[in-house]
Amino acid sequence: MKKRLIPVLQLNGRKLVKTRDLRDPIYIGDPINACRIFSEKNASEILLCNIKGSKDRIIDFEHLEEICSESFVPLAYIGGVSQITDFDRLFGMGIEKVGVDQLLLTKPEIVEDAVRKYGSSSVMASITVQKTRFRGNYFARSVNNVASKFELSDALNIAKDAGCGEFVIHASYNEGTYRGIDDVLVSRLPLWLNNYPVTYMGGIGSESDVGDVFESTFFTGVGLGSLCVFSGQRSGILVRYPNLSYS
């Protein structure tokens, strides 16, 4: 089976943006149009990330439905999901997979309910990873963009226990930096994660970075931000989908 190359569309309100370390959003364009382009290019999947969702707990369902109407490839959504009715509305409009981040750390019982209702393959654990500056330890990030009390391994275990069927490892500190994959982070991931589909995102800035992800790790998907919206390093907006294939 082919590895998944997943354009990550960051939503800031109704704008498509690209951030660096989840800060300093650069306006890219219209997410509806971008979604249509990636769908027409038969992207493996499209991941919509509502960058303010986790903090504000606001989901613009009306806008998401407009985006959904342009996609005939799988759509996943992350950001601000806080109650079971959010899952209901998102799946109903045409989202295939709903990602949970802060909800996992605060109310995992709601995630368990969602897994019971929609199945493990529809509920995705999104772990936004924070790397501590001095010791280089890895934690799940809280809504305020600082390390939470949960070490990475704790957060992953919570997600596994809740029944999530897929994991997104988001090296947020690398996001928008073009540094490539964080090998140390990968080395700290538990072995049991190999039994799940796992997507890595954060810092993938070139086609050779994509190769590194698939040739040296067990990841089955890679999230592409800058590579899909810039022609150069944070310069020249160009919505594109790399012509790559890995099995």
Added chain:
Amino acid sequence: MKVGVLDYGIGNVKSVYRLCKKFSSVQIVGPQDPWEDYNLIILPGVGSFDHAVQLTNASNLQAQLPLHLSKGGFILGICVGMQVLLESSEEGVLPGLALVEGCLKKLTSSPGYPVPHMGWSEVSTTDFPFFVEGEFYFTHSYALSKETFDADGYQTLKSTYHDDIFAGFFRDNIFGVQFHPEKSGTNGRDFLENIINYVDGSAL
């Protein structure tokens, strides 16, 4: 030729509806709506087995679907919308609608083949009508058992995920697919359009 996308409280109803609208007359229909005008009823699927079965039972689909078939109508089940047509699944404890013999078993993960099986896999066939081979999008942890796969009377679709898996079937006016045609890009669009054309050609 009219297509009804069944809204029984589960599934990505609007995704299927949007795709069908590109090449057919289609409506979103409820379990209690009259189905006489519809040649093809589609059961979309995103959900767990027991939850989907509870909704089918609450909607009286165990009576509605056989009635539709008895009048010469066709059914297409997608993912869990296909699974509920079977007898049982290891995912749940409730019995399915049993319109098709067979059960679903949990996929077993192995190195390089995590579960859920998630992504695009090649689908092939030797006997499925009008099917054009290509890659389709899967996301599932349970699949039709080998016993069902080998049973007589099915025209089948096959895929491989470490082992052979059962990707779809056609028998007695019932189509079932484990993959998501509505999210399989141009291959999925062609597949759905071909089904609709086939049903249209079979309509009395």
